[in-house]
Amino acid sequence: MEELNLIWMQGQTCDGDSMSVIDAELPDFITFLARNKINLLYHPTLSPQFGPEAQKLFEDCLSGKVRVDIFVFEGSVPTKDGYGDFLGTDVKTVVKNFASKAMITVAVGTCAAFGGIPAAPPNESGSMGLQFKCYKKGGWLGEEYVSGLGFPVINIPGCPTHPDWVINTLQSFRLGRPVILDEYNRPKDYFEEKVHRGCKHCEFHERGLWAKNYTEIGCYAAELGCKGRTTNADCNIRLWNGVSSCTRSGAPCIGCCDPGFPMSMTPFSEETLSLPEDVKVIVNAKKKVLYGGE
Amino acid sequence: MRLSKKEQCKALMTKFFGPASAALVDSMGEDDCVDKCKTKVTAFLGAEKAKEFDSVR
Secondary structure (H helix, E strand, C coil), rough: CCCEEEEEEECCCCCCCHHHCCCCCCCCCHHHHHCCCEEEEEEECCCCCHHHHHHHHHHHHHCCCCCCCCEEEEEEEEECCCCCCCCCEEEEHHHHHHHCCEEEEEEEEEHHHCCCCCHHCCCCEEEEEEEEECCCECCCCCCCCCCCCCCCEEEEEECCCCHHHHHHHHHHHHHCCCEEEECCCCCCHHHHCCCCCCCCCHHHHHHCEEEECCCCCCCCHHHCCCCCCCEEEHHHHHHCCECCCCCCCCCCCCCCCCCCCCCHHCCCCCCCCCCCCCHHHHHHHHHHHHHHHC | CCCHHHHHHHHHHHHCCCCCHHHHHHHCCCCCCHEEEHHCCCCCCCCHHHHHHHCCC
């Protein structure tokens, strides 16, 4: 197996997705890279290269001297001039240059995928995701963009993203396991289920027993605005750090993996989206089986 | 009926990477699709898996 080169760059970001991925367990991020023969060319937090040395590396990548197999981008893309640069080059130009060379391009975190918090009004920097702006396809790279392996930008949202979602997606490309994307270009393996699935408060939801305060026993949907029924992510099946999730730790889901995050989710303490039909069907069926009601 | 080289390449790319990569084969020619796909599969999955393209005729 040939060694693959991965380059990780950042736009407008809090660094949270990097921190999350660096905290991966079983395997940890560095072991994962080593086992899969993935050479981390550059990462803003992990790499020792700085200034001219990093500049030389980027030039070599863009000239084709160094191959870019996997381009990972974290944070939103500021599209207005004067908002952020990478060693003297606009972030937006850096993104276009590297995405055009990459075999696969991965947007890690909701900001890179859909715009996220920097793209919320007033959005003075004109921020957007790599290939989406909230729910709308297009983004900075445009609707038609595909990487060398034929994929659009692979969106792995989350605020932050779950380390497994990133590592397992990259692993799939090393194992020859097909990566199937949903309508927002998120891998279906991790974003097909609703957060509601596997939530330990599900039984209270079906019985209409609503918690009124954080950490209280009961479902967080009606009174605390939990977005778990409308947000796609396997947080309550996969769990975080192998043990917990937002709802399991006593807080409602704020819908951080949804393309409309944060604006479609605010106010966080209120229900902002209508219940999808598929969730209604499941809830009614479960009610009938468990409690004999409709 | 015998499948074209492109159709066979599409099937293998779907198997290895998914439908997104299969769609890429549409932009390739009947003559060069095998080599192009094999190069991509070799890079990501190794020469052993890329050998599956040797049966594409």
